[in-house]
Structure formats: C-alpha cells, structure tokens
Amino acid sequence: xxxxxxxxxxxxxxxxxxxxxxxxxxxxxxxxxxxxxxxxxxxxxxxxxxxxxxxxxxxxxxxxxxxxxxxxxxxxxxxxxxxxxxxxxxxxxxxxxxxxxxxxxxxxxxxxxxxxxxxxxxxxxxxxxxxxxxxxxxxxxxxxxxxxxxxxxxxxxxxxxxxxxxxxxxxxxxxxxxxxxxxxxxxxxxxxxxxxxxxxxxxxxxxxxxxxxxxxxxxxxxxxxxxxxxxxxxxxxxxxxxxxxxxxxxxxxxxxxxxxxxxxxxxxxxxxxxxxxxxxxxxxxxxxxxxxxxxxxxxxxxxxxxxxxxxxxxxxxxxxxxxxxxxxxxxxxxxxxxxxxxxxxxxxxxxxxxxxxxxxxxxxxxxxxxxxx
Ligand SMILES: NC(=O)c1ccc[n+]([C@@H]2O[C@H](COP(=O)([O-])OP(=O)(O)OC[C@H]3O[C@@H](n4cnc5c(N)ncnc54)[C@H](OP(=O)(O)O)[C@@H]3O)[C@@H](O)[C@H]2O)c1
Numbered sequence: 001x002x003x004x005x006x007x008x009x010x011x012x013x014x015x016x017x018x019x020x021x022x023x024x025x026x027x028x029x030x031x032x033x034x035x036x037x038x039x040x041x042x043x044x045x046x047x048x049x050x051x052x053x054x055x056x057x058x059x060x061x062x063x064x065x066x067x068x069x070x071x072x073x074x075x076x077x078x079x080x081x082x083x084x085x086x087x088x089x090x091x092x093x094x095x096x097x098x099x100x101x102x103x104x105x106x107x108x109x110x111x112x113x114x115x116x117x118x119x120x121x122x123x124x125x126x127x128x129x130x131x132x133x134x135x136x137x138x139x140x141x142x143x144x145x146x147x148x149x150x151x152x153x154x155x156x157x158x159x160x161x162x163x164x165x166x167x168x169x170x171x172x173x174x175x176x177x178x179x180x181x182x183x184x185x186x187x188x189x190x191x192x193x194x195x196x197x198x199x200x201x202x203x204x205x206x207x208x209x210x211x212x213x214x215x216x217x218x219x220x221x222x223x224x225x226x227x228x229x230x231x232x233x234x235x236x237x238x239x240x241x242x243x244x245x246x247x248x249x250x251x252x253x254x255x256x257x258x259x260x261x262x263x264x265x266x267x268x269x270x271x272x273x274x275x276x277x278x279x280x281x282x283x284x285x286x287x288x289x290x291x292x293x294x295x296x297x298x299x300x301x302x303x304x305x306x307x308x309x310x311x312x313x314x315x316x317x318x319x320x321x322x323x324x325x326x327x328x329x330x331x332x333x334x335x336x337x338x339x340x341x342x343x344x345x346x347x348x349x350x351x352x353x354x355x356x357x358x359x360x361x362x363x364x365x366x367x368x369x370x371x372x373x
Contacts, residue, residue, distance in 0.1 A: 033359055034061045036096055036123070038114065039106030040073070040086060041065035043212045044128050047348035048103055049073060053080055055352070055366035057359060060084065061100070064092035098122030101358065103351055104129060109146045115173060116150040124358060125173050126351050132157035132175035133244045143240040160354040163300045164189055164252060167357040174354045177248075179346025180207040180263060181241040183274040185248050186303060186321045187338035190296035191278070192253035196289060196334070198279040202258040203249075205276040207241075210268040210312075213342045228267045239263045270343050271312030276336040286326040289334060293323055301364045302345060302353065310339035317341060319349030319367045 035052060039045045040063035052060050061084075063073055068086040087095075093114070096102065102118045104111045104127045112131035119125060130144060137151035148154065153173060159165050160174040161182060167174060177185070184205050191197050214222050221227075242261045249257040280289070290305065297303040303321045310322035318341060325336035340346050349367055356365045 032057055032059050034059055034097070034100045035355070036060070036062040036064075036092060036100050036102045038064045038089060038092065038102060038104045039110075039128075041068045041076075042105050042216055043343055044347040044351075045103075045105035046077060047343040048105060048128075048351060049077055049080060051348055051352050051366060053077070057361055057365065058101075058355065062087060062092045062095060064089045093117070096121055096123055100124075101126065101355060103355070104131075105347070105351075108144050112140075112146070112149050116153060119153075119172055124171070126160065126176055126354050126358070127157075127174070128176045128347050128351055130175075130178060130240055130244065132173060133159060133177065133181075134247060136243075139243050143238070143243055159248060160350065161185060161248065162353055162357055162363060163297065163303050164248070167354055169358055169360045171358060174358065176347070176351045176354060178241040178244055179209065179213055179272055179340065179342040180239070180261070180274065181244040181248070182346050182350065183207065183272050183321065183338040183340045184241070184245045184259070184261065184276060185252075186297075186323055186340075187274055187276045187325070187336040188245075188249055188278075189252050190293040190323075191280070191289070191325070191334060191336065192249050192257070193296050194292035195253070196280050196284050196292060198281060199255055201279050202260050203276055203278045205245075205259060205261045205274055206264065207239075207261065207272060207274045208264040208266045209272045209342055210266060210270040212270045213272065213346075214265070227265065231264060231266055233262050233264050236262055268312070270341050271316055272340050272342045272346055273310070273312055274338050277333055278336075280327055280332055280334045282332060284327060284332075284334075289325050289327055293325060297323070301368070302349075309337045312339050312341070315339050315341050315344065317344060319345045319353060319364075321345050 035058050065086040069088045071086050073084045074080040100123050102123045102125045108129040108131040111127045111129040115125045135154050137148045140148040157173045157175040158171040161177045246257045293305045302319050306322045306324050309324050321340050323338045327334050353363050356363045
C-alpha cells in the first residue's frame with residue numbers, strides 16, 4: 001500500500017469518485033462502527049467529538065483524557081448525546097477491541113508510541129499528529145525532535161488528503177495531514193499537477209493561524225494579552241510542516257520541491273490563511289491558472305475555487321478549503337491562496353473524511369448540513 005498514490009489528478013473534473021455518489025440510503029443502512037478518541041480533551045479531539053456526535057454510522061465509545069478523566073463529555077460539549085465520560089488514556093487503551101477505529105489527537109511522540117500498539121490489537125488508526133506523515137525516519141529527529149519508534153509503519157501509512165491521494169478502504173493507518181500543510185498543498189497542487197511553475201525555484205509561503213492551532217496550552221506566549229492585538233512569526237525556517245508539504249508536492253509533481261515556509265500566529269480562535277508565491281513559466285496567464293485549479297479540484301466536495309482571495313470566516317466550522325490564485329504579470333509570479341479551518345479540514349474534519357473512506361461511506365458523511373451529505 002503506497003502512502004502517495006495520486007488520485008488521478010489530471011482526470012478530475014470528470015465523474016466524481018464513486019464514494020461521493022453512493023446513495024445516502026447506503027449510509028443509513030451501514031453497520032455502526034465503534035470509534036475511540038485518544039486526546040479527546042484537546043481542541044482537535046473535542047472537534048472530533050462534536051462532528052461525530054451527528055455521524056450516522058459511527059459511535060464514539062471512548063474519549064481519552066487524563067486531565068478531564070471522570071467528567072461527562074456533555075459537560076464540555078452540550079450537544080453530546082450520551083452519558084459518555086472522559087477516561088484516562090491507559091484505561092481507554094485497555095478497553096480497546098479489534099474492529100474499532102482509533103482517532104489519535106495527541107502529541108506526535110505519544111501517537112508514534114501508541115499507534116503500533118493499537119494496530120497490534122486489531123484496531124485501525126487515523127492519526128491527527130505528524131507521527132506518520134513523513135516517510136523518512138531520520139526526518140523525525142530533525143523536525144519533530146524524537147527518534148521514530150516504529151519506522152516500518154512510515155511506509156505503510158497512507159497520507160490522508162483524499163482530494164489528491166487515494167485512501168483505500170482497507171488502509172490500517174492513515175496519517176491525517178497537518179493544518180498548514182493541507183492549506184499549502186491545496187494552494188500549490190494544481191500548479192504542480194499542470195507543470196505551470198518554473199522547476200527548481202523554491203516556493204515561498206506564509207501561513208497564518210488562529211491560536212487553537214497551537215493546542216490547549218498555558219504557555220506564556222499563547223496567553224490572551226500576548227496574542228490579542230498582536231501578530232508574530234514563529235518557528236522560522238523550522239516549522240515541521242515544511243518537509244510534509246515538500247514530500248506531498250513532490251509526489252504530485254514528480255520532482256523534488258523546496259519550500260520556504262513561515263508560520264504566523266494571529267489573534268483569532270480558529271482559521272488558517274496560506275499565501276504562496278512562485279515563478280510561473282513565461283506566458284502563463286491567470287486564466288490558465290484558474291483552469292488548472294478547476295480541473296484539479298473539480299468533483300471534490302470540500303475543495304473549491306473562489307473568484308477572489310479566500311477568507312477564513314466563510315470556512316470556519318467546516319471541512320472546506322477555498323483556493324484562489326492569479327498571475328502577477330510584472331514579475332511572472334503566481335500568488336496562490338488557501339483558507340481552511342485548522343480544526344476542520346486542518347484536523348478533525350479531514351479525519352472524519354478519512355474515516356468515511358475507511359468505512360466505504362460517501363466521504364462527506366456527517367460533514368455537511370443534514371440533507372447535503
Ligand atoms: N490544533 C490544531 O489546529 C491541529 C491541527 C492539525 C493537527 N493537529 C495535531 O493534532 C494533535 C492534537 O492537537 P491539539 O491541538 O488538539 O492538542 P491539544 O489541544 O494540545 O490537546 C492534546 C491532547 O493530547 C492529550 N495528550 C497529551 N499528552 C498525551 C500523552 N502523552 N498520551 C496521550 N495523550 C496525551 C491531552 O490529554 P490530557 O487531557 O490528558 O491532557 C489532550 O487531549 C497534535 O499532534 C497536533 O499537532 C492539531
């Protein structure tokens with residue numbers, strides 16, 4: 001099972017994938033699958049609970065948290081429909097059973113340790129951390145600061161960006177993409193797939209994220225007075241999503257890709273806007289660029305071309321990516337943009353999209369307003 005089997009990039013815009021066209025009656029009659037969430041007290045974990053509260057074919061049977069162990073989930077999430085309680089990570093692990101699907105929303109090093117043990121117990125795993133996104137084990141020391149404990153799984157893990165890469169229904173381990181990575185890849189992939197960029201020139205990207213992107217933390221620099229009315233760059237030249245984007249875009253373009261990426265923290269709760277700049281071949285026009293995006297992303301319910309630079313507010317609380325690009329003729333540079341919700345398409349929404357694919361369901365199940373799924 002390849003981690004980067006591209007999903008017929010050039011043919012998109014034809015018939016939508018079969019997983020989108022299955023009738024909703026198939027979902028209603030589908031067997032209910034048990035899901036277990038590790039790291040349920042984090043921002044991504046809570047978002048997973050929120051989305052799955054309304055999912056027609058998945059029941060969350062356990063939600064792990066040490067800090068909130070014993071508390072009712074409904075106390076933190078009013079619309080939660082059952083009397084499920086948060087339970088310690090160790091207890092949830094002991095209660096896991098073959099056939100369940102585990103969603104891991106915890107730090108990468110903890111995921112790297114836990115996922116192999118869950119796979120050994122016969123669960124399938126969707127990991128929201130970066131623990132299984134990179135294929136090169138050595139890259140974990142450089143970008144994540146730990147030695148990978150299960151390097152053999154890096155080849156098996158499927159990179160779960162379903163608009164671009166195939167997520168087979170029999171995959172055991174899905175590496176859910178990073179939030180900045182999802183937006184940056186969406187902004188660049190159509191340009192790469194259509195070979196519109198000057199090869200070899202590095203991509204330059206700025207990503208701006210709301211504060212939930214940093215997780216639930218009491219760090220000084222994430223406190224309200226430090227963040228409000230302030231804007232700053234962080235992890236300059238060493239953001240861990242850099243090699244992930246390079247790896248995915250190299251798979252799309254068939255060539256090595258170099259990215260100069262800078263992350264910024266902005267004073268809002270959720271949302272990411274990525275702006276990318278790259279030289280295009282002489283003569284490439286905005287019209288050609290627009291056509292490339294529409295062809296590459298057409299037929300996918302969650303990725304949409306918009307006719308103006310995208311904004312974070314319209315995608316807030318959704319699994320959508322909105323993209324736009326235009327060529328700046330004076331410099332022959334393309335300026336490409338993508339907006340997502342970091343907790344939606346950047347984390348929990350995309351994880352549920354991948355979960356649907358593992359279950360053979362339409363990939364939008366539970367992710368669109370009732371009636372649209
Ligand atoms: N936030 C985002 O926008 C975003 C987007 C994409 C991907 N991600 C990735 O998703 C993962 C979760 O991010 P987050 O921002 O939701 O995190 P978070 O808000 O910081 O919460 C972390 C969660 O992990 C649990 N946890 C911490 N250490 C653990 C350990 N050693 N073993 C098991 N569980 C542990 C915590 O449980 P306790 O209750 O016990 O503290 C908590 O539930 C991270 O890998 C992150 O990189 C986040």
